Structure formats: C-alpha cells, structure tokens
Amino acid sequence: MDMNLSVEDLAFKNEVSSFLDDNLSEYLRTGLLRTPGVFVEPDIGEEWHKILYKKGWITHHWPVEDGGMGWTPMQTYIYEKEVALAQAPKPAPISLTLIGPVLCKYGSTAQKEKFLPRIRSGEDFWCQGYSEPASGSDLASLSMRAVLEGDKYVLNGSKIWTTHAQHANWIFCLVRTDTSVKKQAGITFLLVPLDQPGIKVAPILSMSGDHEVNQVFFDNAETLLEYRVGDEGQGWEIAKFLLQNERGGSCFAPKTLVHISDLEKYADTYETADGKTMKNDPDFMNRLAKLKLRAHALEFTELRIQADIANGRPAGPQTSLTKLISSNLAQDVQALHNELFAYEGLQLPSERPLYHDDAPEPIGSAAGQTSLAAYLNGRAATIYGGSDEVQKNIIAKQILRL
Numbered sequence: 001m002d003m004n005l006s007v008e009d010l011a012f013k014n015e016v017s018s019f020l021d022d023n024l025s026e027y028l029r030t031g032l033l034r035t036p037g038v039f040v041e042p043d044i045g046e047e048w049h050k051i052l053y054k055k056g057w058i059t060h061h062w063p064v065e066d067g068g069m070g071w072t073p074m075q076t077y078i079y080e081k082e083v084a085l086a087q088a089p090k091p092a093p094i095s096l097t098l099i100g101p102v103l104c105k106y107g108s109t110a111q112k113e114k115f116l117p118r119i120r121s122g123e124d125f126w127c128q129g130y131s132e133p134a135s136g137s138d139l140a141s142l143s144m145r146a147v148l149e150g151d152k153y154v155l156n157g158s159k160i161w162t163t164h165a166q167h168a169n170w171i172f173c174l175v176r177t178d179t180s181v182k183k184q185a186g187i188t189f190l191l192v193p194l195d196q197p198g199i200k201v202a203p204i205l206s207m208s209g210d211h212e213v214n215q216v217f218f219d220n221a222e223t224l225l226e227y228r229v230g231d232e233g234q235g236w237e238i239a240k241f242l243l244q245n246e247r248g249g250s251c252f253a254p255k256t257l258v259h260i261s262d263l264e265k266y267a268d269t270y271e272t273a274d275g276k277t278m279k280n281d282p283d284f285m286n287r288l289a290k291l292k293l294r295a296h297a298l299e300f301t302e303l304r305i306q307a308d309i310a311n312g313r314p315a316g317p318q319t320s321l322t323k324l325i326s327s328n329l330a331q332d333v334q335a336l337h338n339e340l341f342a343y344e345g346l347q348l349p350s351e352r353p354l355y356h357d358d359a360p361e362p363i364g365s366a367a368g369q370t371s372l373a374a375y376l377n378g379r380a381a382t383i384y385g386g387s388d389e390v391q392k393n394i395i396a397k398q399i400l401r402l
C-alpha cells in the first residue's frame with residue numbers, strides 16, 4: 001500500500017487545512033478543549049455545524065445520491081485528520097453519522113425527504129435509543145414494546161444511557177414488536193418525536209459530574225406507522241448496519257496523536273512542585289514514546305482499512321479491532337495526562353460548561369483543570385459502542401475463527 005498522498009489528495013488536504021484556519025474560531029476550539037465529556041455541548045456543535053453546512057461539508061458519511069459529498073475514503077480520512085489536528089468539534093455525530101446513513105440506506109422516499117434535509121441543516125437533533133436497563137451487550141434481548149394500533153405505534157418501556165437526549169427532539173429506537181419469534185426477528189426500528197406527553201427524560205450524572213447520558217421513559221408514547229424504518233422485524237439488520245458505522249470507518253489515531261503531542265508539550269513546560277519538568281523523567285518519557293508508537297501503528301491499521309474500502313472491500317469485523325485498540329489507547333493517554341498534572345490534576349470542578357466567561361478559575365493550568373474529569377469520562381470509551389469483551393468476542397469469532 002502506497003502511504004504517500006497523491007497530488008489530488010495533497011491539494012485536498014491543503015484546501016481543508018486552510019478552510020479550518022480561516023473558519024475555526026478560538027471560541028469553538030476552546031469549547032472542544034475545555035469540554036471533559038465525550039461530545040461537545042450543542043451550543044458549540046451547532047455553531048460549527050452551521051459553518052460546515054454553509055461550506056457544504058456536512059454529509060461525507062452519506063452516499064452521493066442522498067446528498068453525500070462523493071469524497072473518496074482517503075479524502076474522508078484526510079478531512080477527519082485535519083479536523084483532529086485543528087482540534088475542531090464534531091457536530092451532531094449521532095444525527096450525521098448514525099441515523100443519517102441508516103435513512104439513506106433503509107429509509108422510504110418520504111422519510112428521506114422529510115428527515116435528511118433537517119439533519120443536514122442541523123434543524124433536528126437526534127439521540128440513540130438502543131440500550132435498556134437489562135439489555136446492553138446482549139442488545140437482542142431488548143424488551144421495550146411497540147404495538148401497532150391503527151396508523152400509530154404505542155410504546156412502553158425504557159431506554160438508558162441515551163446520550164444528549166436532553167437536547168434532542170427525535171430519538172431512533174429499537175423496539176420489540178413480536179415476542180413469538182427468535183429474539184432478533186422480533187425487533188423493529190422506529191423514529192420517535194421526543195416532545196410528547198408520554199416521554200420523560202431523566203438525567204444520569206457521570207462520576208465526573210457531567211450530564212451527558214439519560215434514562216428515557218416511554219409511557220404510552222406514540223409514533224406514526226410512517227416513521228417505521230424498513231419492515232417490522234427488520235430492526236436487527238438495521239441495528240447491525242448502524243453499529244458497524246458507529247465502530248468503524250474510523251479515524252481515531254490522529255486525534256490520539258494530537259493528545260500525545262499535547263502531552264509532549266506539557267512534559268516540556270509543566271513544572272512539578274519540586275521545579276522539575278517531566279521531560280527529564282525517563283520513565284514518563286518512555287511511557288509517552290510507547291503510546292506514540294501504538295498510535296502510529298493504529299493509524300497504519302486505519303489507513304489499511306481505508307485502502308480496503310477504496311478497493312471495494314467493506315469494513316467488516318476489523319472495525320472491532322480499531323474500536324478496541326483506540327479506546328484502550330485513549331484511556332492510557334488520559335491516565336498519563338492525569339499523572340503529569342499530579343495534584344493540579346485532582347481538581348474536579350462541578351460547574352459546566354468550563355469554556356464560558358463565568359467558569360471557575362483553574363488551579364494552575366486550564367489543561368490541569370479538565371484532566372481528571374476527562375479521565376473519568378474516558379472510562380466509558382471501553383463500554384459504549386460495544387464493550388471491550390464484546391469486541392474481543394467478535395474478533396475471536398469473525399477474524400480468528402475460534
């Protein structure tokens with residue numbers, strides 16, 4: 001595989017990087033850097049969404065016939081990498097990279113006409129209703145009921161860990177429509193408006209004090225038959241398509257490399273209580289170098305997957321491999337980050353957001369102020385999108401054929 005960029009790709013890279021230079025404000029960048037949670041808050045995401053929408057750079061995960069941009073897999077990777085290097089926020093990932101592609105592939109013409117333009121413009125904000133209190137890794141066991149009554153489905157049950165449901169106006173749900181068949185065959189995929197009397201969104205605070213996830217209760221909530229995606233019983237097939245997009249086609253390494261290079265800068269400049277910098281600590285620098293090697297190895301794997309996709313071989317179970325490696329690597333980088341800031345890294349402010357003018361003053365550096373909260377939130381990376389053990393099971397079965 002040729003690792004050099006073609007002349008066209010190099011020109012594209014320069015175009016993306018100068019666009020980011022010209023359009024990414026310091027406020028938006030700070031919004032990302034000072035958010036210890038997994039996703040940026042909607043005020044930051046929405047402002048950046050509008051800028052990208054105006055530029056026409058919002059739907060690179062969508063097929064051209066549905067308004068996608070027709071970038072090659074390598075151009076998409078280059079774009080994601082430049083975004084990571086510039087430390088730009090990711091606008092509405094659940095809308096743009098999860099439900100958007102599902103509607104492109106499985107949505108009816110009417111659903112595409114109604115929802116895709118509103119996802120593209122940012123008018124609708126979606127959340128994902130897959131997990132339930134008793135169904136996470138074993139998702140196919142989900143029990144939230146939907147019963148068809150005339151031209152409406154009536155929903156009862158609960159979804160949990162629903163990221164940003166407090167900001168969303170739509171939720172896509174996996175629901176049980178048939179209990180008499182094999183569990184996978186009784187699942188259906190529904191689009192549900194959140195603003196209705198039968199739905200209650202209850203916050204769950206993470207151990208860092210961030211409010212990112214929720215439990216969503218459905219008590220005779222309703223949605224129209226026309227908002228069912230695919231047929232009754234086709235939900236499991238659609239769910240798997242979405243999960244593969246959630247885990248794969250990924251570009252994790254560049255973001256991690258940026259975090260590592262930040263660590264290198266801090267190691268150079270940040271003075272510990274005894275007046276030393278970590279760059280003089282051989283153990284610290286050794287661990288940093290090992291993390292960097294792991295990140296570079298991950299980047300090669302990601303590029304190999306892009307090359308496969310470009311050659312018509314869709315990303316398959318190897319996305320489990322990149323999910324597993326990248327989430328563990330990110331956690332190790334966060335752990336070292338926290339260690340570097342020592343006592344300063346122990347502060348855990350309860351105020352949010354930390355990028356507004358009225359945010360509390362950091363004790364020491366701004367990076368030290370968010371370090372512990374980011375570390376604590378980062379523990380979730382090996383759980384959401386499929387836990388480590390689940391990824392290992394997939395790798396064992398589908399790659400190693402064990």
Ligand SMILES: Cc1cc2nc3c(=O)[nH]c(=O)nc-3n(C[C@H](O)[C@H](O)[C@H](O)COP(=O)(O)OP(=O)(O)OC[C@H]3O[C@@H](n4cnc5c(N)ncnc54)[C@H](O)[C@@H]3O)c2cc1C
Nearest residue numbers: 128129130131135136137161162163380383384385387389
């Ligand atoms: C921050 C965060 C955001 C999330 N956002 C969303 C969201 O927006 N929408 C949504 O639907 N869900 C979301 N989730 C839920 C996430 O997908 C689930 O947490 C995940 O699938 C694991 O399910 P569980 O929490 O029920 O754990 P369980 O499935 O109960 O697992 C518990 C433990 O058992 C292990 N285990 C389970 N099965 C096996 C097995 N077969 N072999 C070996 N070990 C096993 C797991 O690895 C884990 O260590 C989010 C989770 C987090 C933490």
